[in-house]
Amino acid sequence: MLRYIVQRVGQLVPILIGISVVTFLMLHLVPGDPVLIFAGDKPLTEARAAEIRHELGLDRPIWIQYWGYATHAVRGDLGRGLRSQRPVLDSILEVLPGTAQLTLAALALATAVGVTLGTVAALAHGSWVDTAAMALAILGVSMPVFYSSLLLILLFSFTLGWFPATGQGGLERLVMPATALGLISSAVLARLVRSGMLGVLHQEYIVTARAKGLAPRAVVLRHALKNALIPTITMLGLQLGALLGGAVVTETIFSRPGVGRLAVDAILSRDFPLVQGTVLVAAVAYVLVNLLVDISYAAVDPRIHYG
Amino acid sequence: MRLWILGFIMDRSARGRRPAAKGIQGGRHPAARVAGLLARSRSSVVGGALLVVIGLLALLAPAISPYDPIKTNQRAPLAPPSTTHPMGTDRFGRDILTRILWGGRLSLSVGVVAVGIAACAGVTLGLASGYYGRRVDTAIMRFVDLLLAFPGILLALAIIATLGSSLGNLMIAVGIAAIPEYVRITRGAVLSLMEQEFVLAARVVGCRDHAIIFRHILPNVTAPLIVLATLGIAGAIITGSALSFLGLGVRPPAPEWGNMLAEGREFLQHAWWVAFFPGLAIMLAVFSINLLGDGLRDALDPRLRA
Numbered sequence: 118m119l120r121y122i123v124q125r126v127g128q129l130v131p132i133l134i135g136i137s138v139v140t141f142l143m144l145h146l147v148p149g150d151p152v153l154i155f156a157g158d159k160p161l162t163e164a165r166a167a168e169i170r171h172e173l174g175l176d177r178p179i180w181i182q183y184w185g186y187a188t189h190a191v192r193g194d195l196g197r198g199l200r201s202q203r204p205v206l207d208s209i210l211e212v213l214p215g216t217a218q219l220t221l222a223a224l225a226l227a228t229a230v231g232v233t234l235g236t237v238a239a240l241a242h243g244s245w246v247d248t249a250a251m252a253l254a255i256l257g258v259s260m261p262v263f264y265s266s267l268l269l270i271l272l273f274s275f276t277l278g279w280f281p282a283t284g285q286g287g288l289e290r291l292v293m294p295a296t297a298l299g300l301i302s303s304a305v306l307a308r309l310v311r312s313g314m315l316g317v318l319h320q321e322y323i324v325t326a327r328a329k330g331l332a333p334r335a336v337v338l339r340h341a342l343k344n345a346l347i348p349t350i351t352m353l354g355l356q357l358g359a360l361l362g363g364a365v366v367t368e369t370i371f372s373r374p375g376v377g378r379l380a381v382d383a384i385l386s387r388d389f390p391l392v393q394g395t396v397l398v399a400a401v402a403y404v405l406v407n408l409l410v411d412i413s414y415a416a417v418d419p420r421i422h423y424g
Numbered sequence: 425m426r427l428w429i430l431g432f433i434m435d436r437s438a439r440g441r442r443p444a445a446k447g448i449q450g451g452r453h454p455a456a457r458v459a460g461l462l463a464r465s466r467s468s469v470v471g472g473a474l475l476v477v478i479g480l481l482a483l484l485a486p487a488i489s490p491y492d493p494i495k496t497n498q499r500a501p502l503a504p505p506s507t508t509h510p511m512g513t514d515r516f517g518r519d520i521l522t523r524i525l526w527g528g529r530l531s532l533s534v535g536v537v538a539v540g541i542a543a544c545a546g547v548t549l550g551l552a553s554g555y556y557g558r559r560v561d562t563a564i565m566r567f568v569d570l571l572l573a574f575p576g577i578l579l580a581l582a583i584i585a586t587l588g589s590s591l592g593n594l595m596i597a598v599g600i601a602a603i604p605e606y607v608r609i610t611r612g613a614v615l616s617l618m619e620q621e622f623v624l625a626a627r628v629v630g631c632r633d634h635a636i637i638f639r640h641i642l643p644n645v646t647a648p649l650i651v652l653a654t655l656g657i658a659g660a661i662i663t664g665s666a667l668s669f670l671g672l673g674v675r676p677p678a679p680e681w682g683n684m685l686a687e688g689r690e691f692l693q694h695a696w697w698v699a700f701f702p703g704l705a706i707m708l709a710v711f712s713i714n715l716l717g718d719g720l721r722d723a724l725d726p727r728l729r730a
Contacts, residue, residue, distance in 0.1 A: 135570040143586045255467075255718065259711035261662045263669045263685060264703035267692060271700075275693045362576015366666050370689070380578075381670050384585040396574070396582045403575040 122412055132404055134187075140397045141186045144389060151175060154389045155199065190397065196390035198383075205394035209376060213398070215285055216375040219367065220360045222295035227302035227356065232349070234303070235310025236342060242315060250307065257304030262363045266297040266370040283372035294371045298363050302356045309352055313345035354410035358403055461723035468719020474712035478705075482528030491519035493526040493679045502695045512697035514687060520697065523679035524705050530680040532709065534595055534664035534673075535657040541599030542660075543653050546606020547645075551637055553607065554614025561611075568604045577601070577663055584672045594673040598663045602656055609652055613645035647724040655717035658710045665706050681706045 144151050152166050155173060170176045174185055189195070195205035238250035273293060274282035280293050317323065318341055326336045365377030372378075376395055383391035462468050481488070491497075497517030505512045511520040553564040571579060583597035617623055618641075626636050665682030667673040674680035676687065681702045688699025 131566065132569055132573050135566070136573050139570065139574075139582070143582060146586050148588065255714055256711060259658065259707055259714050261666060261703070261706055261710070263666055263682075264707055267685070267689060267699050267703060271692055271696055275696075358575035360576075362578050365577055365581065366670065369670060380581060381672070384581065385671060389585075392582075392585045396578060396585075399578055400574050404573050 118415065121415055125408060125411060129404065129408060133401065136397060136400045136404070137187050137190055138183065140393045140400075141183050143393055143396070145179070147389075151389075154387060195394040195397065198391045199388045200386055200391075205390050206398075208379065208391065209394055209398050212374045212376055212379055213402075215373055216361070216364050216368070216377060218291065219294055219298065219373065219375060220357065220364055222291055223299035223302065223360050223363075224353070224357060225299075226295055227299035227306055227360075228353070230299070230303040231306025232310050232342075232346070234307040236314055236337065236345075238307065238311045239314030239318065239345075240337065247311075251311070254304040254307045257300050257307075260300055262297055262301065263366050263370060265300050266294070266367060269293045269297050270370075285373045290371075290373075294367045294373060297370075298360060298367045301363070302360060305356065306349060306352065309349055310345060313348055314341060317341050317345045350410070350414050354407045357406055357410075361399060361403055458720075458723050462719050465719040465722060467715045468723075471712045471715025471717075471719065474708065475716055478528060478709050478712060479532065481525055482532055485522075485525040485529060489519075489522040489525045491522040493518065493523045494677050502691060502698070504695070505697055511701045512695070514684075514698050515691065515695075520684075520701055523684060524681070524702055527679040527681045527684060527702065528705065528709070530591070530674055530678065531661055531665055531682065531706065534591070534598065534680075535661035537595045538598035538602065538660040538664060539653050539656045541596065542602035542656065543606050543649065545599070546603045547610050547642075547649065549603070550607040550610025551614060551641065554611040554618065555633070555637055555641065564607065565611075568607050571601070571604050574601075577666060580663055580667060581672070584667060589667075589672045589675065591674050591678075594664055594667055597667070598660050601663065602660060605652060605656070606649070609648050610645055613648060614641055617641050617644055651717060651721045651724055654713060654720055658713040658717065661706065661710055661713070 144154075147154065150166075152169050152173075152175065153161070155169050156165070167176075174182050193206050195209075197203060198205055198208055201208065234250050234254065238247045241247045241250075270282045270293065273279045280289050282293075284290050323336060323341055326340045327333075331340075361377075364375060365381060367373070368375035368378035369381055376399055380392065380395035380399070383389075383395060462472070485493075495518070497513070500509070500513050500517040501515050503509055503513040503517070509519050509521065511524065513519055514523070549564050549568075553561045574582065580597040580601040583600060584593060587593040587596070623636060623640055626640050631640070664673060665680070665685070668680050668682030669686045671683075671686065674683055676683050684702035685699050685706075688695070688697075688702065691698050
């Protein structure tokens with residue numbers, strides 16, 4: 118187990134380097150002169166351009182520039198935002214908890230709904246309940262998060278007045294964004310759990326459990342579901358990526374402060390250090406979370422041996 | 425068995441035709457077989473029909489739309505749905521039905537072109553990775569791992585941030601973000617095919633690499649790829665319209681479902697129709713493609729069933 122963890126952490130190093138190369142290169146792949154991004158509104162003279170170029174190190178060879186970028190990034194220095202003039206990392210860390218709260222709430226909701234719907238559909242295999250649940254799941258997969266968000270706001274904020282439409286803080290401001298964000302994932306999970314359950318329900322150990330007179334409830338919950346959920350755990354890591362991406366849209370619609378909204382605002386205002394920083398932090402966070410998912414997966418399933 | 429396959433392959437290559445069809449799956453042409461299977465699944469018929477209707481409406485937009493999609497009409501801003509404007513008008517008095525019909529041309533083509541980009545790049549990389557193995561495989565899979573390190577829409581977002589927002593860049597960004605799936609599916613399929621006798625036979629008779637890849641391997645990985653591409657168009661339409669919604673894709677006044685929805689968001693409380701109908705269009709298009717894709721998956725590739 119320890120060897121597996123060490124090995125898995127080792128695999129992380131090239132990925133982290135890769136991510137930093139990509140975010141570093143973003144600036145250099147911008148069409149035109151990168152100096153223009155940093156010049157601001159003041160008229161750009163030749164001397165001023167050379168000065169900025171020198172300040173940012175853009176006049177040095179590219180690998181030296183990368184080395185500077187990477188060593189600063191490792192120490193948590195991602196530069197300063199062009200608009201706010203604050204350290205980029207501070208701006209990100211300030212809103213990171215909001216994004217974490219939203220994504221985790223959406224994941225919890227998606228798991229609860231998805232597992233329930235999938236199990237019910239599998240138990241009622243072939244009946245109208247199954248058909249209805251799966252039709253619902255396909256509809257859920259087809260619902261873009263920006264549309265479900267707007268429909269929720271329209272219904273629950275403007276028509277019924279149950280929840281505030283925007284902002285952050287308190288459960289009543291978390292329910293709608295988390296529901297909208299978790300909808301697609303719950304549909305994906307429902308389909309996965311259903312097929313997992315269908316695969317498991319006819320196995321011999323289930324027949325045995327039934328034959329020895331266990332209550333149907335115990336058979337389903339303790340024997341079938343437990344095994345059917347194993348592929349679902351792997352899917353959770355992937356879904357978390359989709360949710361982190363979806364948070365970009367959800368945070369914007371519900372005007373919640375968060376990494377996603379910060380990234381979009383940064384792109385729209387051409388605040389490049391902030392764009393690079395949010396992309397870097399989001400990717401690194403995602404990779405780390407996936408590492409945790411993989412390790413817990415190895416710990417949960419005794420049939421799997423690694424290393 | 426081996427001799428029969430060898431004969432079959434030589435027969436095929438002599439006539440210069442693809443080896444995927446007859447012989448492996450029995451008498452009927454595979455397309456006819458798939459069509460038969462699809463026709464039996466009610467949901468994929470519904471999905472396919474709906475998609476054809478949506479596609480035709482978008483295609484015929486210039487001929488059938490009652491108004492001009494861009495020209496403003498100051499006399500009827502934010503008019504609710506009525507007989508003259510079945511879906512109402514937006515803040516500039518433009519007919520929303522008209523803009524949705526025109527918008528379909530942009531939104532749907534973003535989906536199709538992005539998938540085209542992703543599939544071309546992804547399949548090429550997947551074929552190379554699976555066929556040549558070793559260093560080529562390692563290099564390509566590292567590249568794929570790197571793309572996968574950026575969660576969801578974030579990679580497309582980063583590409584747009586770099587290249588700037590325009591229709592072309594939107595297609596490129598959504599396409600690049602979708603590459604990994606195609607590489608993985610193609611590579612997996614190639615790896616399992618490489619062990620099979622007909623590939624071995626093709627090598628023995630002295631086929632060149634590119635002939636083996638394009639004549640013998642590629643035709644046999646098309647089934648999962650068709651399924652992936654179909655479902656991929658649905659995903660690409662969502663990502664594309666999401667980016668436009670955020671103001672990073674197709675810019676107004678060009679009608680596109682995502683940016684129409686973004687405009688409608690401002691008037692949601694008092695003029696729900698401005699956002700409601702474009703969103704409905706996206707959902708119906710994606711829904712129909714998903715239904716069709718699910719049916720295709722069941723018909724073409726039972727292993728992929730989820």
